[in-house]
Amino acid sequence: MANDTLAGNLRLGAIPRQQVSHTALVNAVEGTLADFLTPQIAMLDAIDPSLGGFARTARDLVMAGGKRLRPTFAYWGWRGVAGAGGNAEAVLPALGALELMHTFALVHDDLMDDSATRRGRPTAHRIFGARHGERFGSSAAVLIGDLCLVWADQLLARTPLPAATLLEVRARYDRMRIEAVAGQYLDVLGETDPASWSVDRALVVARHKTASYTVQWPLDFGLALAGTDDPEVAEAYRVYGTTVGEAFQLRDDLLGVYGDPAVTGKPAGDDLRTGKPTTLLMLARRMATPAQLGELDTAGIGRKAEIVAETGAPARVEEMIRARVAEGLTALADAPIETEARSVLVELATVATQRPA
Incomplete structure (x- = not known):
């Protein structure tokens, strides 16, 4: 669970008084996202294997890197008043929710702009379009964005505050x-x-x-x-x-x-x-x-x-x-x-x- 394990084997308590690289913070947010998304994918996979593949594509888009600026600004906005002694673990689900919301926005923006790549990889509508044609790709990209927005709501609701x-x-x-x-x-x-x-x-x-x-x-x-x-x-x-x-x-x-x-x-x-x-x-x-x-x-x-x-x-x-x-x-x-x-x-x-x- 996100409370115990983070990407790169970093513990939540290790979120430091850190410089601008924010390595521990980014790893903590990404660990929270990975732990949240695993059962979400399993649930859809149990309905139909094609849904599992759909959800894994959504996960891959979320986890494909990026600057993670939104959770970073949110963390330091929180830290500015909570101080170094604040409970960083408690706010991680909320920080991760911002990254899911961001993926929703990117996927829909790429579709509207007909962009071919994002973060050096094919965009969602191009990934699905390569499988079943342009119209299918556009429809699937809309649904990917929608799914990420629902996931954002779910993860935000898990914030223990x-x-x-x-x-x-x-x-x-x-x-x-x-x-x-x-x-x-x-x-x-x-x-x-x-x-x-x-x-x-x-x-x-x-x-x-x-x-x-x-x-x-x-x-x-x-x-x-x-x-x-x-x-x-x-x-x-x-x-x-x-x-x-x-x-x-x-x-x-x-x-x-x-x-x-x-x-x-x-x-x-x-x-x-x-x-x-x-x-x-x-x-x-x-x-x-x-x-x-x-x-x-x-x-x-x-x-x-x-x-x-x-x-x-x-x-x-x-x-x-x-x-x-x-x-x-x-x-x-x-x-x-x-x-x-x-x-x-x-x-x-x-x-x-x-x-x-």
């Missing part, structure tokens, strides 16, 4: 999910008419699709796990979470065009291929000359990436990233949280926004 605390945690979790869905809808909507989109609206998408459920709400989720609602801490987490979360998405916009697929695990140029109106591309259109603007509408993906760079939009996005991180760190500087948690959150702001993947 007082009912009143779990009610507050659940309120944050529900708000996180609603904002993620809202942001995803706006993201899809923007692709239907990118010419009428704007930088401001692209930032609204970034704030709701990514920032709120990557940084802002996980931090607040962690605060609720600690059984407190200190308004000063909540406000510091809100500003830090919003600004660092937006910077995270802005970095993602740059990586989506200029990242190395061998490092990111995703094809380069997907946003250019689909015409997704990201902040980067909206800035490029605003800053382009008439000739560049015309070529942006007709050129191939490689040339489009060159034109975007020529407009100066990537440098402007880098400035926006730096400004947002600075604002977030300023908000965190005087927050009444544990010193070590503040130090780690400062490091995480850099890790999340200056990453190569």
Whole structure:
């Protein structure tokens, strides 16, 4: 059981006062996920072997690595007020639930974008499509995402905390999910008419699709796990979470065009291929000359990436990233949280926004 054994033979009590690598924390979350998923798969396998295979594919997508940022931010949000003496074991199911929710979002996002790979592996709809055709692949991917969301609810409910605390945690979790869905809808909507989109609206998408459920709400989720609602801490987490979360998405916009697929695990140029109106591309259109603007509408993906760079939009996005991180760190500087948690959150702001993947 997750209470006894962790991936890599790490014990829950070994979650340390650790630096930004968070090795023990990540292993603890992944051990909790693995222990939770094993009986879930067995239950479906007992109904029909094909369901067992379906569930194992879902498990493999959950366990396929990734940065584990959401449980990490939630843990340090909790640790900031619970302190080093807090019961980390008790919050592990809640942290694992965030990773299951994230898999739900990724699987559906990949389907909507028709992305071929994620974390260097085929996406869910491509895995199933290779077996029984494109339509089957799309249907199975929807169900994989749905299953992960149900699993997230189940694992969250196993968090051994007082009912009143779990009610507050659940309120944050529900708000996180609603904002993620809202942001995803706006993201899809923007692709239907990118010419009428704007930088401001692209930032609204970034704030709701990514920032709120990557940084802002996980931090607040962690605060609720600690059984407190200190308004000063909540406000510091809100500003830090919003600004660092937006910077995270802005970095993602740059990586989506200029990242190395061998490092990111995703094809380069997907946003250019689909015409997704990201902040980067909206800035490029605003800053382009008439000739560049015309070529942006007709050129191939490689040339489009060159034109975007020529407009100066990537440098402007880098400035926006730096400004947002600075604002977030300023908000965190005087927050009444544990010193070590503040130090780690400062490091995480850099890790999340200056990453190569």
